[in-house]
Amino acid sequence: MSDRDVIVQVRGVHKYFSRGSERVDVLQDLNLDVPQGEFLALMGPSGSGKTTLLNLIAGLDTPSEGEVRVADQLISSMSEAQLATWRTRNVGFIFQFYHLLPVLTAYENVELPLLLLPMTAAQRKDQVLTALELVGLSQRLTHRPGQLSGGQQQRVGIARAIATDPTLIVADEPTGDLDSKSADEILNLLGVLQKELEKTIIMVTHDPKAAERAGRTLHLEKGRLVMEEKRQAHTA
Numbered sequence: 042m043s044d045r046d047v048i049v050q051v052r053g054v055h056k057y058f059s060r061g062s063e064r065v066d067v068l069q070d071l072n073l074d075v076p077q078g079e080f081l082a083l084m085g086p087s088g089s090g091k092t093t094l095l096n097l098i099a100g101l102d103t104p105s106e107g108e109v110r111v112a113d114q115l116i117s118s119m120s121e122a123q124l125a126t127w128r129t130r131n132v133g134f135i136f137q138f139y140h141l142l143p144v145l146t147a148y149e150n151v152e153l154p155l156l157l158l159p160m161t162a163a164q165r166k167d168q169v170l171t172a173l174e175l176v177g178l179s180q181r182l183t184h185r186p187g188q189l190s191g192g193q194q195q196r197v198g199i200a201r202a203i204a205t206d207p208t209l210i211v212a213d214e215p216t217g218d219l220d221s222k223s224a225d226e227i228l229n230l231l232g233v234l235q236k237e238l239e240k241t242i243i244m245v246t247h248d249p250k251a252a253e254r255a256g257r258t259l260h261l262e263k264g265r266l267v268m269e270e271k272r273q274a275h276t277a
Contacts (some may be wrong), residue, residue, distance in 0.1 A: 133202030192223030
């Protein structure tokens, strides 16, 4: 694999904090390459460091030591202001509990991240409608979150994540609050984003069935990568 094929590079990363005089290690000497267009699952017990790793890759946190590069940009050395701008342009976030604003419509929730970018109203409208059509919610533009099912709310969350055409999609337990049917639909949709739009997706999950949909699963334990599973991507 050449560096040109790698979208995420993690090198010698440690993450720790102090508890009194004690140092608590969350991630230890971690190295990781994520190829462009991969669907990667991160698994491990609570406290294993998987969400911390996701946050470092997404620019929500910085390592105590080591480097994190995304699309050849050294994000681990960026300031808070630089990271905020970088995240807006490069990362689409999908959350377990959706994080939709209840007073806004589906359309308005998806439009929110676009308001931070230098775009015209017509450009924003085009991207919002395209994203909502892709997730199958063209008929729910004016519905507020309270008028939608959990699965539909997560679809709005996914539309919001892809509306900016991000470099990377990060998903933290995206099916954790859904019934099995809705979870399956969301995982199918993530598979479409990866296969048809060639999006790079990194997903934290506790659910082995969700992880099976990824092309590769990494297991973390006590801040270290301990096992890797590769498989053919699921065909919906």
